[in-house]
Amino acid sequence: MKIPSPILTLFIFLSPSLALANIETCLDSVCQGGEPLIRFPFRIEGKHAESCGYPGFIVSCTQNAQTLLNLPNWGPLKIQSINYAAQQLWVNDPKNCLPNRLLSLNLSASPFRAVYHQQFTFFNCSLNLEYLVSRYRPIACLSDSPKYVVFATPSPTAVGHLTSVCNLVATVKVPVQSPFYDQVMSSELVEDLRLSWDSPACGRCESHGGRCGFKSNDTFELDCSGVPSKGISRGARYAIAVCIGIPAMLCSFGVLSCICGWLKNGNHDRHWAHETVADFEALVGSWPTTVSGLDRPTIESYPKIVIGENRRLPKKGEKTCPICLSEYMPKETVKSIPECGHCFHAQCIDEWLPLNASCPICRTSPRKLPQPRARSSP
Structure with a gap:
């Protein structure tokens, strides 16, 4: 049957639009201006298709445009910010009483874990309130100051004192931004919780400017797309x-x-x-006519370091690789030159030293390993 040309023209016109609409279902989105940007592995329920996110990373938008992360066994938490390259997020209580939520903390059924955690002990005190409030910081949203106050402390010294005058409520491992020191006698625990995830492992893709996602709708196999083409490796x-x-x-x-x-x-x-x-x-x-670099055994003998979450290196202030000028990221491998201690991405310095027998920063000439002597024939 011959299709009328106006209908055929309309079909051809609409086909790209339909395909584009399908792609747009996974575009970056927000609940409201100023809220965190949501993309894979997170997805907004009712706005993104299931294939746009990873299981356990479901986000919802409230009527007042808060971005909530729904965790099994613990309930919703307000997402404050997300670092996709570091695979970390910061959350808080949408009702502004985080200590109350911490008393029922349970991350066991979620894909998230604490970057740092510290043990806090909660106390309910009803005697000597003026003295205790002058010495410790009470949790306002849990305290009824005329009758009782609630304290939370990581300090063994404070725990020993409060145990003798107050009722112990609970001891909880709290996901903190960074560990408190013993001299912090008590805390209101109002700072955002810092959580991380290991799977899906999209941090390297994100740190190189790419976008992570599923290869297809019927598989959990990951794909990294949109990485700027450099044509050659770093260095x-x-x-x-x-x-x-x-x-x-x-x-x-x-x-x-x-x-x-x-x-x-x-x-x-x-x-x-x-x-x-x-x-x-x-x-x-x-004039020299050849360039002499280091041999492979010497290069392989240099110490390697796997960067941790704090991205600290032996030399303070080193945050970028001097060869490729990229920032160091957690879990990347760096290599240092023993003679001067300068650090570089392992791949970058491995490509540099065979051609240049000197440190790219200070031009120190590293020592070569002694070559094994050839055995003489009898």
């Missing part, structure tokens, strides 16, 4: 510059040598020409 551009520059320089020397030879052996017998040729040949003979 390889330096090797290319060396490999191209040196032959070009040697070629120029060859051409100049031919010209000088022609001047020397030709009919130009002027005294100044002979002196110029001799001087130039002596200069060219003194």
Whole structure:
């Protein structure tokens, strides 16, 4: 049956739009301006398709546009911010009483864990309130100041004192931003909780500017798309510059040598020409014609470090690799040169040292490992 041309034209026009609508269901989204950006592995329930997010990462938007993360066995938490590259998020209680939620803390059925956690002991005190309030910081949303106050402390010293005058409520491991010190006698526990996830492992994709997601709707296999194409590996551009520059320089020397030879052996017998040729040949003979790097056993012997969550390196202040100029990320491997202690991405320095036998920062020349002696034949 022949399809009327107006209908065919309409179908052709709508087909790309339908495909685009399907793609747009997984676009980055927010509950409201100023709220955290939501994308894979998170998805907004009712707004994103199930294939747009990973199981356990369901987000909902409240009527007042709060972004809530629904955790099994613990209920909803307000998402304050998300770091997709570091695979971390910061949450708080939507009702502004986080200590009350911490008393029923349970992350066992969720994909999230604490980056740092610290043990807090809760006390309910009804005697000597003025004295205790002057010494410890009460939790306002749990306290009825005329009758009782509630304290939470990580300090063994404070625990020992409050145990003798107050009722112990519970001891809880709290996911904190960073561990408190013993001198912190009590805390209101109002700061955001810092959580992390291990699966899906999309941090490296995100840190390189890509977007993580499922390869297809019927599989949990991950795919990284949208990574800017560099064409060559990190640090390889330096090797290319060396490999191209040196032959070009040697070629120029060859051409100049031919010209000088022609001047020397030709009919130009002027005294100044002979002196110029001799001087130039002596200069060219003194220039190096090869670049000597380090051997592979020496490079492999250098110490390696796997970067932790705090991204600290032995030398303070080093946050980026001096070769590729990329920031160090957790779980990346760096390698240090023993003679000077400078650190680099392992891949970057492994490509640099075979071509340049010196540190890219301070130009220190590392020592080569002694070569094994060849056994003489009997």
